[in-house]
Amino acid sequence: xxxxxxxxxxxxAPLPTFRWEQIRTHNLPGDKWLVIERxxxxxxxxxxxxxxxxxxxxxxGAEDATEAFHAFHQDLDFVRKFLRPLLIGELAPEEPGQxxxxxxxxxxxxRALRQTAKDLKLFEANPTFFALMLGxxxxxxxxxxxxxxxxxxxxxxxxxxxxxxxVSQAQSWCLQHDLGHASIFPASRWNRVxxxxxxxxLKGFSARWWNFRHxxxxxxxxxxxxxxxxxxxxxxxxxxxxxxYGRKKRRYLxxxxxxxxxxxxxxxxxxxxxxxxxxxxxxxxxxxWADLLWAASFYTRFLLAYVPFYGIRGALLxxxxxxxxxxxxxxxxxxxxxxxxxxxxxxxxTSSPRCPGTTTAGWRHSSGHCxxxxxxxxxxxxxxxxxxxLSGP
Numbered sequence: 079x080x081x082x083x084x085x086x087x088x089x090x091a092p093l094p095t096f097r098w099e100q101i102r103t104h105n106l107p108g109d110k111w112l113v114i115e116r117x118x119x120x121x122x123x124x125x126x127x128x129x130x131x132x133x134x135x136x137x138x139g140a141e142d143a144t145e146a147f148h149a150f151h152q153d154l155d156f157v158r159k160f161l162r163p164l165l166i167g168e169l170a171p172e173e174p175g176q177x178x179x180x181x182x183x184x185x186x187x188x189r190a191l192r193q194t195a196k197d198l199k200l201f202e203a204n205p206t207f208f209a210l211m212l213g214x215x216x217x218x219x220x221x222x223x224x225x226x227x228x229x230x231x232x233x234x235x236x237x238x239x240x241x242x243x244x245v246s247q248a249q250s251w252c253l254q255h256d257l258g259h260a261s262i263f264p265a266s267r268w269n270r271v272x273x274x275x276x277x278x279x280l281k282g283f284s285a286r287w288w289n290f291r292h293x294x295x296x297x298x299x300x301x302x303x304x305x306x307x308x309x310x311x312x313x314x315x316x317x318x319x320x321x322x323y324g325r326k327k328r329r330y331l332x333x334x335x336x337x338x339x340x341x342x343x344x345x346x347x348x349x350x351x352x353x354x355x356x357x358x359x360x361x362x363x364x365x366x367w368a369d370l371l372w373a374a375s376f377y378t379r380f381l382l383a384y385v386p387f388y389g390i391r392g393a394l395l396x397x398x399x400x401x402x403x404x405x406x407x408x409x410x411x412x413x414x415x416x417x418x419x420x421x422x423x424x425x426x427x428t429s430s431p432r433c434p435g436t437t438t439a440g441w442r443h444s445s446g447h448c449x450x451x452x453x454x455x456x457x458x459x460x461x462x463x464x465x466x467x468l469s470g471p
Contacts, residue, residue, distance in 0.1 A: 108122055
C-alpha cells in the first residue's frame with residue numbers, strides 16, 4: 079500500500095484529534111479530508127485513484143462520510159485496507175457527528191429500517207421476475223415491428239407501434255436501473271454486462287454515463303451542485319442563481335423567466351437534446367468505445383427496422399415519439415421491478431466510472447483509467463466552473 083496516500087499515523091502512537099472547525103477548512107481541490115467512523119482521513123492525493131471516481135468521494139469532503147462508506151461498499155474489511163495509509167487522526171471526543179443529535183436519531187431510525195428490510199429479505203432479487211421482464215421487453219420490440227410489417231405504416235398501426243415501443247423503452251430504463259445497482263445477479267460482473275446490453279442495445283445510451291450521474295445522485299440526493307439530477311444547466315438553472323444569471327444575461331437563456339417557458343421547451347430539450355448530447359459527449363470524450371459500439375448497434379437496428387417503412391425522416395420521428403420521456407436517473411427507485419429498496423442494497427458497487435471510467439465491485443475488479451481533460455458534468459462546489467464548460471475531473 080506504499081504510495082497510495084499520505085502516510086498514516088505510527089502504529090501504537092496516539093492519534094491526534096481534530097475539531098470540525100479544523101476539518102471544514104480542508105475541502106478544496108487538492109486538499110480534502112473526510113471523517114469515517116469518527117476517524118479523520120486525508121484523501122487529497124488519493125482521491126484521483128478512488129475506483130468510484132474522485133468526484134463521487136470529493137462530494138463528502140470535510141464531512142462525516144460514515145453512512146455513505148457503509149452504503150457504497152460491499153466488502154468493508156477489504157476497503158478499510160485502503161484507508162489505513164490515509165489515516166491522520168480522529169474526531170475529538172467532545173465532537174458530535176456532523177449532523178448533531180437530531181441527525182443521529184434519524185440515522186438510527188434508518189439503520190433499523192434497513193435491518194428490518196434485510197430481515198424480510200426485501201433486498202433479495204427474484205431472477206425469474208427479471209428474466210420475464212427482459213423477455214416481455216424483447217417481445218414488445220418484435221410486436222411493434224410486426225404491426226408495421228403486417229399492417230403497413232398507416233396511422234393506426236404506427237400509433238400502436240409507438241405506444242408499444244414507448245412502454246418497452248420505459249421498462250428498459252427500470253431494468254437497467256436495477257442492474258446498475260448490482261441488485262439482480264450475485265456477481266457484479268454479470269450485472270455490468272447485462273446493464274450494458276439493456277442500456278446500449280435496447281436504449282442507445284452509455285451504461286457508464288448513467289452510473290456516473292446516478293451514483294452521485296445517491297451520494298448527495300437533491301443537493302445543488304452535487305446531484306446531477308437537479309443540475310439541469312445550461313437549459314434550466316435551479317436556485318437563486320437562476321434569477322441573477324437571467325437578469326445579467328449571463329450564459330445562454332433568460333433564466334429569470336424560465337418558469338414561463340419550462341412546460342413549453344422543458345420535456346423535449348431535456349430528454350431529446352440535453353441527455354442525448356450529454357450521453358454522446360461523455361462517450362466520445364471519455365473514450366468509451368464499448369458503450370459507443372453498443373449505442374451504434376441500437377441505432378443501426380432501429381433504422382434498419384423502420385427506414386424501409388417510413389424513410390429516414392419518419393424513422394427519426396418515430397424514435398423521437400418513443401423516446402420523449404425522462405430517463406430512470408430521475409425516477410424514484412421502482413418497487414415494481416421485483417427488488418424493493420435496491421438503492422441501499424448494493425448501491426454504486428459496480429461500473430462506477432472514474433473518467434469517470436472505472437468499474438468496481440467492492441474494488442475487487444477495478445479497471446480503466448481516467449482520461450485527463452475529459453468532461454465531468456457536475457459542479458463540485460458553488461465556486462467551481464459549471465459542468466457545461468466541460469472542465470476536467
